[in-house]
Amino acid sequence: MEVKKGGVVSKLLEHVQIPKMFRAKQIFPRPQIMPRDIPAVIFAELSQEKFSNQIMSGMNIAITAGSRGIANVDIITKAIVDFVKSRGANPFIVPAMGSHGGATAEGQLDLLAGYNISETSMGCPIKSCMETVLLGHSELEKPVYMDKLAYESDGIIVSCRLKPHNAFRGPYESGPCKMMTIGLGKQAGAEVVHSDGMGKIGQNIPASAKVILAKAPILFAIPCIENAFDETCKIEAIHRDDIMKREPELLKYAFENMPKLLVGECDVLVVDEIGKNFSGTGVDPNITGTFSTEYASGGVKVQRTCFLDITECSHGNGLGTGLASAITKRLFDKLDPEKMYPNCLTSTVLKSAGIPIVVATDKEAIQLCIRTLNNADKDNARIIRIPNSLHIGHIMLSEAYYRDVLQGKYEGLFVEGEPESLDFDNAGSLITMISNE
Template identity: 45%
Template sequence: MSEVIREVLKEIPVPKMVRIRQKFDGTKLEDPIAELNKELQKPGAIDQIKPGQQVAIAVGSRGVANLAELTKATVDAIKAAGAHPYIVPSMGSHGSATAEGQAEVLHHLGVHEQSMGCPIRSSMEVVQIDELPNGLPVYVDKIASTADAIVVINRVKPHTAFRGRIESGIMKMIAIGLGKQRGAEVTHQLGFKYMAENVPAMANKMMAKLPIVFGVAVVENAFDETCIVEVLPTAQVEEREMELLEIAKARLPKILFNQIDVLVIDYIGKNISGDGMDPNITGRYPTPYATGGPDVSKMVVLDVTKESKGNANGVGTADFTTQRLIDKMDKPGTFMNGLTSTVCAPTKLSTYLENDLLAIKAAVKTCNILDYNTCRLVRIKDTLHLGEIEISVNLLEEAKQHPDIEILSEPYDWAFDSEGNLQK
C-alpha cells in the first residue's frame, strides 16, 4: 500500500460507536415444517404426485431460512406419496455456472444427498421449449424437463433491480433458476427495464409446457425468520405471489436512518442477496429501475461470505473494499454475473485498501462533510441481519427519539487488530 495513501488517511478520525437494537415486526412461524406439512396435504398439493413418478425439486442458491428443512420435508412428502424425488440446482449462473459449482452451493446450504436422502442431479444443459412473442427463447434444465412432475421452492421478496407485480419468488425461480445460465442470460438480454414483463411471461410459458405441479412459497420477517409458508398449485402461483410480494415488502427490514454519511457492511455474498447485499436495504441499486432505502454517501464492504465461494458480485456497488475481499474474490465467477445479467457495475472492483481501518477512513474522508468528526456512520453485519447494528455517536440523539430504536451500550471505540482489521 502506498505510503502516500497512508499519509493522506493518517489523521482521518473514526467516530465512537454505540450498539442499538432496531425493532421490527417479529411475527414468525413457531414450527415452519409442521406448517409446510399441513400445506402439502391440502387439495392441489401433494395429491398431484402419483406413485412411481420421477419428481424434480428445484432448489436455489439464496440463504432462505430453514431451506434444508423445508426441502427435506418436501422430499419426504413426495416419497410418502410413492414417488421418486431428486433435487435440481436452480440458480441461473450461480456456482460459477458449472454443474459442480451449483451442487456445491447447495451443499453449503445444507442441501446434499446425505441430508436430503435423494439424488442431486446437477447439469448446465438446457432445452428450448418455447419462445416469447418478442423473440426471446424459453429454456429449461434438461434433467428437469424429463421429470414426470416438478416442484419449486423459493422465498418471495422484492427484487434488487426492478419493480413489478412479480419480482423475486416462485415465477423468477422457474424462469431464471430452472432456465440455468442460458435461461438467465436470455431473460436479462433486453435489460432490467423489461424484466417485470419477461419473468412472468417466461414462467407462464414454462408452467404451461412443463409438469410443474406446485411451488413452496416462503416469506420471511425482518429477522430472517420464516413467517409464511404456502403451497401454491400452479394455477394459483401468479395471483398469490403478487399478494405475498406485498406482504414481503411490508416485512422487509431497513436501516432506520434516512441519511447516512458512511455505511460499513461486514459481509456481502450470494447467499445473502443476488447483489451480494440487498439494495432495498442499502439504497444502492445496480439499475435505475428500482428505488428506495436510505441516502448513503459512501459505502464500504469488508469481506465476502464463505458460502459465496468467492463470488463478490455487488462489490462494485460499494465505494471502498479491502485487500482481504479482493484476495478471496473468484473473479471469473463474479464476472459471469455481469455477463449473464448484462449489469456489470456490481462486478467491478471498487477502490480497495490494505485493511478495514484504511477502507473506513477513506470512506469518512470522501463522504463530503465539512467536519469529519460529525460523520454519521452505520455498521451492519450484512443486509439480512439488521436487528442489532452499530451507529456513530453523531446519530445517538436521533436514535433516542425513534420509537423503534433501543440503545444497548455506552459509546466506545472500535477495536482493530495488529493488521488494522476490526475484531469481530
C-alpha cells in the same frame, strides 16, 4: 495488484478521525414459523387435496433448490422431499440457479452443499446439469428454456423464497416465476430473460413463466417468505393455475416484512461482510441503498459505503463490490472472477462486479469514506455499521445519532450502550463486536 499498509494512501488517511460509535437495537414486527414446526406446516399445506392428488406413486418428482442463503432452506427442502416420499413417489433435487455456481453443474452442486443440501442430508438424488430444452417462445418473442432433467420428470415442485428484487420493480420480482424462468432456465434461460436489461426483465419474467406453465410439468410452487430477522415467517403452496395471480399478492406481504435501517440516512455505511448468502449482489440494496441499476430504489440514503470482508460460502463470488466506495485488500484477495463474471455476462448488469478503491485495512476503508465525504460534517460523520445486509437487528451508530436515539426520535430503535472508540488490531482489522449478545 499491490496494496500495502504504510504507503502513500495510508499516510493520506492516517490522521482521519473515526467518531465514537454506540450499539443499537432495531425492533421490527416478527411473525415467525419456528424451524421445528416447518415440516408440519409444509405437510399441512401439501396435504390439501389440490396438491397431494398431483403426486402419485411411482412418479419422478423434481424439486427446485436455489443458490440464495434462504433461512431454513435445508429443513424446507427436506420436508418437501419427505412429503413426496410419503406419497410413494421418487423425489430428486434440481439446482435451479441460472448461471450461478460458475455456470457449471459441479459448481451448482457445491453451492447446495454449502447450504447442507446433499444427497446424504436430503435422502434423495441431486441431479445437476446445464443442458436445457427449448419450450417455445414467449409473447415477447423470447425463447424459453428449461433444465432438461426437470422437464423430463413427471412433475416439478417449485421451492423458492419470495422477496423484493434488488435491481428492478414489478409484480413479479424474486419468487416462483423467477425461479421457473431464470433458475430452471439455467445459463441459457437466465441470459434470455436478462437480455433486455433490468428495464425489461419485469416483463420478460411473467411472459416466459406463462410458457413454462403451459408446456412444462409444473405441479405447484411452495415459496417461503422471511421476516425482518431472516426467519421463516410464511410458507404457502400455490397451485400452478394460481401462481400468476397469487405471487404479486405475496410480494406485497414480503415488502411489508422487510427490515430497514431506521435512521433513514447516513454519510457512511460500513458493512462487515458481503456474500451470496445475504443477497444476489452481496448486499441487499433494498437495505443499503446501493442499487446496481436505475430501475429500483429504496434503502438507506448514503454517500459512501465500504465493505470489509466476504463470506467463505460465497466461494469468491464477490458480486456487489462495485457498489462500494472502498473495499479491503482482505476482501479483494478472496475474489474469484470465474465465479463473479458469469453472473454479469448473463444478467448484463456490470456495475456490481466492478472493483472500487482497494485499501490495506478495515480502518483505512472507513477513513477513506470519511475523508472523501462532500458537504458533510466530517468531524461528526453520521456512520452506520452493520454485520451484513440480512441481519440488522443489532447495528452500530456514530455519536451523531446518540441523543436523537436516546430521545426516541426513531420508532423501534434503542440504545444498547454508550459511544466508544472502535478498536482495531495492529494489522488495522476492526475487532469491536457489533453486538454483545
